[in-house]
Amino acid sequence: MQEYFIIVVSAVLINNIVLSQFLGICPFLGVSKKLSASLGMGGAVSFVLVLAGALTWLVQRYLLDPFRVGYLQTLAFILIIASLVQFVEMVLRKFSPPLYKALGIYLPLITTNCAVLGVAIINIQKEYTLGKVLVHSLSHAAGFTLALVLMSGIRERLEDADIPESMQGTPIALVTAALMSMAFLGFSGLI
Amino acid sequence: MLVAVLCLAGLGGIFGIILGVASKKLAVEVDSRVEELNKVMPGANCGSCGLPGCAAFAEALVEGSVKPTLCAPGGASLYEKIALILGGEASEYQERQVAQLLCQGGVGHSRMLFRYQGIKECQAALAHYKGQKACNFGCVMQGSCSRACPFGAIQMGADGLPVVDYYLCTGCSRCVVECPQQILKLVGVSHLVNVRCVNPEPGKVSKGNCKVACIKCKICEKNCPEDAVHVVASGEGSVAIIDNDKCTNCGICAAKCPTRAIDKIPPLSEEVVLEVAVPPGTSCPNCGACKAA
Numbered sequence: 001m002q003e004y005f006i007i008v009v010s011a012v013l014i015n016n017i018v019l020s021q022f023l024g025i026c027p028f029l030g031v032s033k034k035l036s037a038s039l040g041m042g043g044a045v046s047f048v049l050v051l052a053g054a055l056t057w058l059v060q061r062y063l064l065d066p067f068r069v070g071y072l073q074t075l076a077f078i079l080i081i082a083s084l085v086q087f088v089e090m091v092l093r094k095f096s097p098p099l100y101k102a103l104g105i106y107l108p109l110i111t112t113n114c115a116v117l118g119v120a121i122i123n124i125q126k127e128y129t130l131g132k133v134l135v136h137s138l139s140h141a142a143g144f145t146l147a148l149v150l151m152s153g154i155r156e157r158l159e160d161a162d163i164p165e166s167m168q169g170t171p172i173a174l175v176t177a178a179l180m181s182m183a184f185l186g187f188s189g190l191i
Numbered sequence: 192m193l194v195a196v197l198c199l200a201g202l203g204g205i206f207g208i209i210l211g212v213a214s215k216k217l218a219v220e221v222d223s224r225v226e227e228l229n230k231v232m233p234g235a236n237c238g239s240c241g242l243p244g245c246a247a248f249a250e251a252l253v254e255g256s257v258k259p260t261l262c263a264p265g266g267a268s269l270y271e272k273i274a275l276i277l278g279g280e281a282s283e284y285q286e287r288q289v290a291q292l293l294c295q296g297g298v299g300h301s302r303m304l305f306r307y308q309g310i311k312e313c314q315a316a317l318a319h320y321k322g323q324k325a326c327n328f329g330c331v332m333q334g335s336c337s338r339a340c341p342f343g344a345i346q347m348g349a350d351g352l353p354v355v356d357y358y359l360c361t362g363c364s365r366c367v368v369e370c371p372q373q374i375l376k377l378v379g380v381s382h383l384v385n386v387r388c389v390n391p392e393p394g395k396v397s398k399g400n401c402k403v404a405c406i407k408c409k410i411c412e413k414n415c416p417e418d419a420v421h422v423v424a425s426g427e428g429s430v431a432i433i434d435n436d437k438c439t440n441c442g443i444c445a446a447k448c449p450t451r452a453i454d455k456i457p458p459l460s461e462e463v464v465l466e467v468a469v470p471p472g473t474s475c476p477n478c479g480a481c482k483a484a
Binding site: 059063064067068069071072075076079080083086087090091093094097 | 194195198199202203206209210213214217219
């Protein structure tokens with residue numbers, strides 16, 4: 001039990017996928033202008049991350065390891081994630097059009113989200129069991145959503161702030177991200 | 192090597208098959224009318240309908256949540272095509288609208304206070320002592336509307352005022368939004384007589400600043416057989432305004448107006464309206480209107 005707790009705290013706060021490991025920066029900056037959009041993106045990423053985490057672990061365990069072709073890991077994982085996203089998109093479109101509409105363009109974007117591939121590879125590197133893989137993936141997804149929601153909250157306020165012209169838009173967003181990253185550094189002493 | 196190739200090929204093959212089967216089994220039927228509508232849309236994605244792009248507008252049309260007339264660039268010819276696809280009568284839709292300039296005070300008519308040589312933007316020109324003209328309500332003649340027009344329908348005339356080509360104008364209202372003086376107005380094509388002055392100052396002042404200003408003499412009001420034109424309060428003064436619903440385009444007010452502030456344009460022929468052509472020297476906005484017509 002304690003092990004799982006450590007995995008959760010470490011993934012959400014200490015090794016936050018965006019703010020400590022610098023993965024998935026693209027959606028972090030791109031989809032964090034509105035709170036609603038960042039929640040949607042967070043939901044979509046969580047969904048894909050957990051599924052991809054489990055599937056990549058199974059493929060690694062029962063295909064790549066037995067045949068001693070571990071060096072194909074990156075290639076195989078990208079293949080899995082891309083197909084999975086496609087499949088999820090089709091299923092959602094058929095069975096849950098409202099959710100499909102809500103996720104919109106964010107869903108196909110996850111195909112090229114390095115956070116998904118990153119977490120899948122970390123899962124393997126840490127030699128987790130399937131249960132831990134699921135918890136680990138879900139925690140990282142929660143960390144990603146947390147970072148996105150915090151960022152969008154700040155950026156919505158920045159809209160009203162009087163920012164010098166040369167700093168408006170992306171520059172101030174990058175500065176904000178850097179400050180948030182430093183703030184999250186404070187969590188490193190937690191465990 | 193062989194194992195690696197087989198592994199990846201196997202994975203790829205399995206996923207390919209799953210996705211292939213899934214795309215068949217999970218295929219979602221798209222309303223064929225949406226595709227048909229997409230073909231007849233102007234395709235300018237101008238957003239004047241309030242929806243993100245022509246494709247979204249087509250979907251909303253099929254759902255019935257919007258009216259065809261929201262698409263200003265499409266005009267009457269588009270409404271007919273939409274009516275054909277969705278069923279219904281095109282005549283229910285309103286007439287085509289064009290942008291009209293409510294100012295005739297070009298060079299030679301309007302008194303200038305100084306010569307503006309700054310940035311060629313109306314907003315910038317206005318920032319210098321409210322523009323170079325003595326009249327603070329008229330056109331500032333820097334051509335922001337002309338540059339904003341995606342259809343090349345507004346050219347700057349010799350007298351410095353923009354000239355709207357009513358055959359090219361689609362009524363998309365980009366220029367209406369752009370004009371800082373708010374003197375471009377969308378008017379139905381059948382409405383030919385317009386008061387082309389918005390200056391509310393007393394007649395003596397407005398006449399002193401511009402030869403073609405409304406001087407509030409009320410001659411139009413007295414001569415109108417339909418009681419359609421009135422000098423009404425506007426801002427800190429008053430100005431003549433024509434009621435479009437009552438006006439019969441007789442043109443008596445335009446003929447009687449001592450300063451020619453009321454103007455009657457020749458009627459537009461509907462046949463020419465359909466032949467949308469790109470005038471020489473302007474770039475094609477790629478609106479698709481020529482193809483649709």
